[in-house]
Amino acid sequence: MRLPWTPAFAGVTMKRTWQKKGRDALLKNIDPLLNADVLAALRAMGHGDRVVLCDTNFPADSVARQTVLGRLLRIDAADCPRAARAILSVMPLDSFVEDAAARMEVVGKPQEIPPVQKEVQQEVDRAEGKSWPMVSIERMAFYEHARKAYCVIASGERRFYGCFIFAKGVIPPDA
Amino acid sequence: MRLPWTPAFAGVTMKRTWQKKGRDALLKNIDPLLNADVLAALRAMGHGDRVVLCDTNFPADSVARQTVLGRLLRIDAADCPRAARAILSVMPLDSFVEDAAARMEVVGKPQEIPPVQKEVQQEVDRAEGKSWPMVSIERMAFYEHARKAYCVIASGERRFYGCFIFAKGVIPPDA
Numbered sequence: 001m002r003l004p005w006t007p008a009f010a011g012v013t014m015k016r017t018w019q020k021k022g023r024d025a026l027l028k029n030i031d032p033l034l035n036a037d038v039l040a041a042l043r044a045m046g047h048g049d050r051v052v053l054c055d056t057n058f059p060a061d062s063v064a065r066q067t068v069l070g071r072l073l074r075i076d077a078a079d080c081p082r083a084a085r086a087i088l089s090v091m092p093l094d095s096f097v098e099d100a101a102a103r104m105e106v107v108g109k110p111q112e113i114p115p116v117q118k119e120v121q122q123e124v125d126r127a128e129g130k131s132w133p134m135v136s137i138e139r140m141a142f143y144e145h146a147r148k149a150y151c152v153i154a155s156g157e158r159r160f161y162g163c164f165i166f167a168k169g170v171i172p173p174d175a
Numbered sequence: 176m177r178l179p180w181t182p183a184f185a186g187v188t189m190k191r192t193w194q195k196k197g198r199d200a201l202l203k204n205i206d207p208l209l210n211a212d213v214l215a216a217l218r219a220m221g222h223g224d225r226v227v228l229c230d231t232n233f234p235a236d237s238v239a240r241q242t243v244l245g246r247l248l249r250i251d252a253a254d255c256p257r258a259a260r261a262i263l264s265v266m267p268l269d270s271f272v273e274d275a276a277a278r279m280e281v282v283g284k285p286q287e288i289p290p291v292q293k294e295v296q297q298e299v300d301r302a303e304g305k306s307w308p309m310v311s312i313e314r315m316a317f318y319e320h321a322r323k324a325y326c327v328i329a330s331g332e333r334r335f336y337g338c339f340i341f342a343k344g345v346i347p348p349d350a
Contacts, residue, residue, distance in 0.1 A: 026346055027218055027265040029204050040215035043202055090202040171201055 033086035038073050041151045042091050045168045049150040051091070053083055055116075055162030056154070063143065064152035073153045080162035081119035083155040088127035092169035101134040104142045104163035116159040134164070208261035213248050216326045217266050220343045224325040226266070228258055230291075230337030231329070238318065239327035248328045255337040256294035258330040263302035267344035276309040279317045279338035291334040309339070 026032045030039070045051065049068070054060050064072035075083040094100040101124050106112045113121070117134070124132050137145055145165060146152065155162065201207045205214070220226065224243070229235050239247035250258040269275040276299050281287045288296075292309070299307050312320055320340060321327065330337065 028267055028346070030218070030265060032346075034218070036215040036218040039218050040211040043205070043209070043211040043214050090205055092203055171203070171207075 031086040031089045033075050033078055033083060034090065035075070038075060038087075038153060039090075041069055041073055041153075042087065042168075045091075045150050047170050048094060048097070048167060050145075050148070050165050050167045051087065052146045052149045052152040053080060053087065053120075053162075053164045053166065054146075054152060054154055055080060055157035055159065057160065058154070058163050059143075060152050060154040063146050064154075066147040067149050067151050069151040073151055075153055076156045078155055078157075079159070080116055080155050080157040080164065081123050083153065083157075084120045084123040084164065084166075085127070087153070087166065088123060091166065092171060093124070093128055093132065094167035094169040096169070097167055099135045099137075099165075100167040100169065101132060102137050102142075102145070102165045103134045104161050105136040105138050106161055107139055110136060110138070114159065114161050116157060116162045117164075120162075120164055137165070206261040206264045208250050208253055208258060209265065210250070213250060213262075213328060214265075216244055216248055216328075217262065217343075220266075220325050222345045223269060223272070223342060225320075225323070225340050225342045226262065227321045227324045227327040228255060228262065228295075228337075228339045228341065229321075229327060229329055230255060230332035230334065232335065233329070233338050234318075235327050235329040238321050241322040242324050242326050244326040248326055250328055251331045253330055253332075254334070255291055255330050255332040255339065256298050258328065258332075259295045259298040259339065259341075260302070262328070262341065263298060266341065267346060268299070268303055268307065269342035269344040271344070272342055274310045274312075274340075275342040275344065276307060277312050277317075277320070277340045278309045279336050280311040280313050281336055282314055285311060285313070289334070289336050291332060291337045292339075295337075295339055312340070 042051065052063070061072045075086065078086070103117045103120070106114060121134055124134060142163060149165060217226070227238070236247045250261065253261070278292045281289060296309055299309060317338060324340060
């Protein structure tokens with residue numbers, strides 16, 4: 001039943017309707033950075049469950065083993081802002097709590113917001129369509145908080161303080 | 176940090192930007208029928224891998240144990256057309272083969288297309304944005320074919336011959 005592959009046939013493929021819409025996905029409409037394990041975890045999470053997005057210095061595996069999921073998830077091929085964009089493209093933030101989006105405080109400089117956190121803040125605001133300032137959590141408190149999360153996703157971020165916690169919100173029935 | 180829940184606060188929630196867009200999902204932009212296990216399987220599948228969508232009389236579990244995934248997936252709360260819509264909302268069909276969408280033939284009446292298959296045909300055409308007629312596969316050959324699939328998804332379909340096989344296509348890099 002298999003047809004021979006030919007450039008002409010490939011040309012037909014390139015004209016598929018959904019491709020004309022500029023979708024960016026390995027599954028239609030889904031960010032390609034969301035691999036099978038990450039997608040399943042985000043879908044399995046319910047209201048109030050939290051996901052930790054961390055950089056490459058964070059004790060990701062040891063913390064992840066204490067979370068609900070119990071094993072580390074990875075979006076290795078992206079920095080934190082890009083990984084945050086992928087996660088928040090499907091996961092609504094929890095509007096019932098003040099700390100639905102949180103960042104790790106710079107040690108000794110709690111007011112400083114390093115570039116990686118500014119960039120993730122832009123992704124948060126973009127995803128929610130409004131200004132949604134992240135709260136900050138002191139480093140050791142952040143670790144405590146992270147252990148209570150549903151899961152941890154390790155990004156490929158090399159910059160320090162690329163550590164965030166997001167709480168999942170709700171999506172109502174269709175009107 | 177938790178805020179008390181109040182109707183006024185809930186009102187704020189109802190005005191979220193993404194809700195105004197009429198999205199139908201527990202994750203944003205993703206059909207709510209696609210549970211964590213199903214989403215992970217569809218994402219893990221590659222070009223040419225096949226998914227079986229079956230009714231409640233199909234030997235779903237015994238066939239599923241012989242597939243690549245090795246365990247049965249479920250979209251219990253929907254009939255076949257609705258489940259097909261959910262699956263095809265994220266999974267492109269394989270344009271490289273003629274049998275990317277297939278239905279089980281009615282025994283003794285290979286030309287007959289029962290209503291459940293007509294309805295799924297509409298979902299196939301809708302998802303691909305063009306007429307994409309399903310090929311038919313004789314019942315015993317269908318079982319053989321199904322065992323070679325990546326996975327089996329059992330729907331809640333009660334009508335006979337609600338049995339289909341879809342091959343996954345590709346999504347190109349962004350232009």
